[in-house]
Amino acid sequence: MIEQPSATRGRPRDTKTHGAILRAAFTVLECEGYAAATIERIAAEAGVAKQTIYRWWKGKAPLFMEVLAHKAGQAIELPDSGSFKGDLTLLLTGTFAAVSTTLRPLMRALAAELLQDDDFAETVRDVFVRRRRANVRSLVEKAIGRGELPVETDPELICDIVFGTMWYRLMFDHSPLDKAAAEQLAAAANAAAVYATK
Amino acid sequence: MIEQPSATRGRPRDTKTHGAILRAAFTVLECEGYAAATIERIAAEAGVAKQTIYRWWKGKAPLFMEVLAHKAGQAIELPDSGSFKGDLTLLLTGTFAAVSTTLRPLMRALAAELLQDDDFAETVRDVFVRRRRANVRSLVEKAIGRGELPVETDPELICDIVFGTMWYRLMFDHSPLDKAAAEQLAAAANAAAVYATK
Amino acid sequence: MIEQPSATRGRPRDTKTHGAILRAAFTVLECEGYAAATIERIAAEAGVAKQTIYRWWKGKAPLFMEVLAHKAGQAIELPDSGSFKGDLTLLLTGTFAAVSTTLRPLMRALAAELLQDDDFAETVRDVFVRRRRANVRSLVEKAIGRGELPVETDPELICDIVFGTMWYRLMFDHSPLDKAAAEQLAAAANAAAVYATK
Amino acid sequence: MIEQPSATRGRPRDTKTHGAILRAAFTVLECEGYAAATIERIAAEAGVAKQTIYRWWKGKAPLFMEVLAHKAGQAIELPDSGSFKGDLTLLLTGTFAAVSTTLRPLMRALAAELLQDDDFAETVRDVFVRRRRANVRSLVEKAIGRGELPVETDPELICDIVFGTMWYRLMFDHSPLDKAAAEQLAAAANAAAVYATK
DNA sequence: CTTTAATCGAGACGGTACGTCTAGTCTTTGG
DNA sequence: CCAAAGACTAGACGTACCGTCTCGATTAAAG
Numbered sequence: 001m002i003e004q005p006s007a008t009r010g011r012p013r014d015t016k017t018h019g020a021i022l023r024a025a026f027t028v029l030e031c032e033g034y035a036a037a038t039i040e041r042i043a044a045e046a047g048v049a050k051q052t053i054y055r056w057w058k059g060k061a062p063l064f065m066e067v068l069a070h071k072a073g074q075a076i077e078l079p080d081s082g083s084f085k086g087d088l089t090l091l092l093t094g095t096f097a098a099v100s101t102t103l104r105p106l107m108r109a110l111a112a113e114l115l116q117d118d119d120f121a122e123t124v125r126d127v128f129v130r131r132r133r134a135n136v137r138s139l140v141e142k143a144i145g146r147g148e149l150p151v152e153t154d155p156e157l158i159c160d161i162v163f164g165t166m167w168y169r170l171m172f173d174h175s176p177l178d179k180a181a182a183e184q185l186a187a188a189a190n191a192a193a194v195y196a197t198k
Numbered sequence: 199m200i201e202q203p204s205a206t207r208g209r210p211r212d213t214k215t216h217g218a219i220l221r222a223a224f225t226v227l228e229c230e231g232y233a234a235a236t237i238e239r240i241a242a243e244a245g246v247a248k249q250t251i252y253r254w255w256k257g258k259a260p261l262f263m264e265v266l267a268h269k270a271g272q273a274i275e276l277p278d279s280g281s282f283k284g285d286l287t288l289l290l291t292g293t294f295a296a297v298s299t300t301l302r303p304l305m306r307a308l309a310a311e312l313l314q315d316d317d318f319a320e321t322v323r324d325v326f327v328r329r330r331r332a333n334v335r336s337l338v339e340k341a342i343g344r345g346e347l348p349v350e351t352d353p354e355l356i357c358d359i360v361f362g363t364m365w366y367r368l369m370f371d372h373s374p375l376d377k378a379a380a381e382q383l384a385a386a387a388n389a390a391a392v393y394a395t396k
Numbered sequence: 397m398i399e400q401p402s403a404t405r406g407r408p409r410d411t412k413t414h415g416a417i418l419r420a421a422f423t424v425l426e427c428e429g430y431a432a433a434t435i436e437r438i439a440a441e442a443g444v445a446k447q448t449i450y451r452w453w454k455g456k457a458p459l460f461m462e463v464l465a466h467k468a469g470q471a472i473e474l475p476d477s478g479s480f481k482g483d484l485t486l487l488l489t490g491t492f493a494a495v496s497t498t499l500r501p502l503m504r505a506l507a508a509e510l511l512q513d514d515d516f517a518e519t520v521r522d523v524f525v526r527r528r529r530a531n532v533r534s535l536v537e538k539a540i541g542r543g544e545l546p547v548e549t550d551p552e553l554i555c556d557i558v559f560g561t562m563w564y565r566l567m568f569d570h571s572p573l574d575k576a577a578a579e580q581l582a583a584a585a586n587a588a589a590v591y592a593t594k
Numbered sequence: 595m596i597e598q599p600s601a602t603r604g605r606p607r608d609t610k611t612h613g614a615i616l617r618a619a620f621t622v623l624e625c626e627g628y629a630a631a632t633i634e635r636i637a638a639e640a641g642v643a644k645q646t647i648y649r650w651w652k653g654k655a656p657l658f659m660e661v662l663a664h665k666a667g668q669a670i671e672l673p674d675s676g677s678f679k680g681d682l683t684l685l686l687t688g689t690f691a692a693v694s695t696t697l698r699p700l701m702r703a704l705a706a707e708l709l710q711d712d713d714f715a716e717t718v719r720d721v722f723v724r725r726r727r728a729n730v731r732s733l734v735e736k737a738i739g740r741g742e743l744p745v746e747t748d749p750e751l752i753c754d755i756v757f758g759t760m761w762y763r764l765m766f767d768h769s770p771l772d773k774a775a776a777e778q779l780a781a782a783a784n785a786a787a788v789y790a791t792k
Numbered sequence: 793c794t795t796t797a798a799t800c801g802a803g804a805c806g807g808t809a810c811g812t813c814t815a816g817t818c819t820t821t822g823g
Numbered sequence: 824c825c826a827a828a829g830a831c832t833a834g835a836c837g838t839a840c841c842g843t844c845t846c847g848a849t850t851a852a853a854g
Contacts, residue, residue, distance in 0.1 A: 014826070034314050038814060049827040054816065108313045115310040115369065116232050129370050156373065157386055164362030167369065171313065172327050175354065188355055188390035196382075196389035208803030209845040215805075236835060247806045252837065406829035407819040413831075430710050434809060445832045450811065508709040511702045511765060512628050525766045552769065553782055560758030567709060567761065568723050571750065580790075584751055587790035588782035604798025605850040611800075634840060643801050648842065 020046040021053055025067050034109040061113040061120050065127070068106045072098065078135060084143035085190045091135060092162060092182035099170060100177040107170055133159040140193070153193045161189050218244040219251055223265050232307040259311040259318050263325070266304045270296065276333060282341035283388045289333060290360060290380035297368060298375040305368055331357040338391070351391045359387050416442040417449055421463050422502070430505040457509040457516050461523070464502045468494065474531060480539035481586045487531060488558060488578035495566060496573040503566055529555040536589070549589045557585050614640040615647055619661050628703040655707040655714045659721070662700045666692065672729060678737035679784045685729060686756060686776035693764060694771040701764055727753040734787070747787045755783050
């Protein structure tokens with residue numbers, strides 16, 4: 001969203017309109033692809049004036065950011081299985097499930113945007129990189145505390161391995177992001193942490 | 199390129215023109231970004247008619263594919279240091295060096311396209327995934343032959359770890375793709391192969 | 397014009413823009429000729445986006461039709477000198493004066509179009525033939541009423557003689573369309589009506 | 595045609611090609627209209643290189659001039675029925691027959707061109723106006739010699755009446771150019787000459 | 793029997809304009 | 824003061840022809 005002007009005066013913002021736009025954006029993206037999801041097309045789908053979209057979002061990309069926030073809304077709760085590999089497997093299984101179904105078109109669309117717009121990339125980095133990595137980092141720290149991983153373990157490397165692979169498969173579609181992938185990756189990350197740290 | 203019609207009849211193709219277009223495409227991409235690199239802009243930069251571009255390429259994306267082929271022309275020679283980790287480190291160091299400098303804008307541009315066009319994605323997959331992975335696979339096989347890696351080693355996992363991380367950093371720019379990254383990743387991949395295989 | 401959608405809602409049509417386009421079209425036609433009067437050139441001259449022209453007119457020809465209507469706007473009032481020859485002379489003198497000065501480039505341009513586009517020809521016929529002929533026909537009828545012309549007088553023949561000659565000279569420019577021409581033609585038409593009717 | 599360089603040396607002009615171009619031009623004009631009769635289309639139809647057309651004609655208009663000359667080839671022989679009205683009727687009947695059938699698309703196409711190109715108009719005037727008028731003028735002179743028409747008869751007026759009407763109907767198609775039209779026009783022209791001369 | 797000069801086909805080329813499209817902005821009416 | 828409708832500017836899209844050009848392959852007459 002752009003602004004939050006005077007809350008009391010004049011006609012209040014139509015909450016239905018706001019939701020309709022988010023829903024329309026997602027529908028068009030799913031059914032007709034990102035290229036077809038023009039502001040005009042979304043406005044038509046939502047039964048809303050173009051200007052109403054431009055009033056609240058700077059463009060296509062920020063709009064879809066909010067759609068994503070809406071869809072991926074609920075915070076992921078960190079698992080606690082007792083082992084690092086188990087925790088990571090559970091975290092990845094959940095993440096991959098969402099990312100390879102509902103969120104897939106959204107993630108790909110936003111990735112396409114951030115590759116072309118550095119300002120947008122900066123915004124997205126927070127959500128797509130820092131926030132996700134924080135989850136993994138806390139798993140790593142917990143495992144270090146338990147003495148399961150060496151204290152020198154670099155959580156960044158673990159993150160690169162698991163999320164790098166996730167994005168790689170999301171982009172090129174050469175292999176699925178299923179439960180088996182989550183398990184294999186968790187095992188690999190664990191091995192890397194234990195044996196490859198200097 | 200689209201076609202290669204009659205070789206002898208008619209005015210021969212102007213090779214200078216062809217090169218000028220590739221060069222102009224790269225220049226505009228570097229200096230003004232992918233969004234600004236319209237066919238019209240490239241044609242102007244190359245001092246060439248738009249139609250001449252459309253005659254030989256279907257659009258922006260295939261044109262930049264050829265630019266990439268041109269820039270990344272020479273085949274990467276596989277290193278032979280005696281150890282898997284050493285080989286992989288050398289391979290990644292070279293690859294990362296190219297990918298994080300000259301090829302960077304090209305790779306990002308082509309990634310943005312493939313995320314939006316499934317037909318194009320299919321074409322690109324060959325170059326960006328299959329071909330690159332083949333290099334890693336042969337390193338793995340050599341190491342298995344030497345008894346350095348277990349016979350069950352999954353080369354696909356190794357590929358996902360190293361190239362996943364490469365694309366991840368290429369996209370989000372959160373960490374550099376330097377020599378240290380190559381070494382760290384090689385170590386991690388080695389550990390995963392040795393210790394994480396069932 | 398193409399359409400006249402909802403009259404009330406939305407931003408109303410900008411009358412300045414509309415007028416500027418008509419004026420620009422006429423200016424370019426006068427100064428640079430019909431061939432140079434491309435939609436793009438007219439849009440530039442009017443300081444208007446191409447799309448604004450395409451929104452309201454189907455193309456060059458309908459646009460110039462409206463320019464003509466604008467220029468030749470005021471209805472020609474039928475003269476009443478007492479004699480058929482006198483009336484016809486007055487009508488032709490006025491018509492020829494307009495047609496050989498201001499309207500000349502317009503008439504020639506529209507003639508060129510109608511010769512190449514049958515649909516457009518049909519539209520134009522109403523304005524250029526039926527409407528003009530109606531004026532002459534009423535003069536003929538009045539003269540028949542006065543007993544000045546025989547009842548069998550064919551008004552179509554009179555029309556062909558006077559307007560045929562007008563267009564002929566407008567096209568080939570071999571003789572002027574001046575007062576003398578009007579008088580001579582009126583006399584000829586009168587003689588033909590009186591003496592050549594079966 | 596443009597030029598006739600050195601007659602003897604080099605490969606002689608291919609007469610089949612020349613004919614094929616004229617035939618193709620006429621065919622495309624008849625079947626697809628003047629707008630579709632581009633040089634490129636005609637060249638394709640004739641199975642000829644574009645350059646071969648540009649070598650011999652300056653453009654579309656001069657090419658179609660030669661097509662007309664080819665079609666309207668044989669000189670019209672002046673009739674001699676004994677009376678001016680009879681002669682004129684015969685002349686017009688023949689002229690109208692040709693002009694409203696085979697020559698119709700050609701005449702319309704050339705008229706469209708001359709309205710847009712003053713240089714071309716000058717060339718055409720000779721063929722379309724002066725030459726045709728000469729025929730009528732000699733009929734008038736013969737009639738004056740016979741004492742059938744007054745010595746002051748203005749042949750130009752007669753020409754304007756008959757050819758003006760002819761072009762007028764050719765352009766707007768509001769009435770046919772048949773035998774009846776020839777007779778009616780001849781009568782009108784005769785009456786105008788006899789009774790309307792000063 | 794080779795040279796020389798011109799024609800012809802094919803088609804690449806730099807251009808211009810086409811008519812369509814989308815992005816954003818602006819300007820009304822109406823709730 | 825917001826929302827809807829829609830007119831507007833700006834400019835890229837891909838297409839069609841323009842007229843010019845550069846080829847190799849013919850085709851004669853001249854040497």
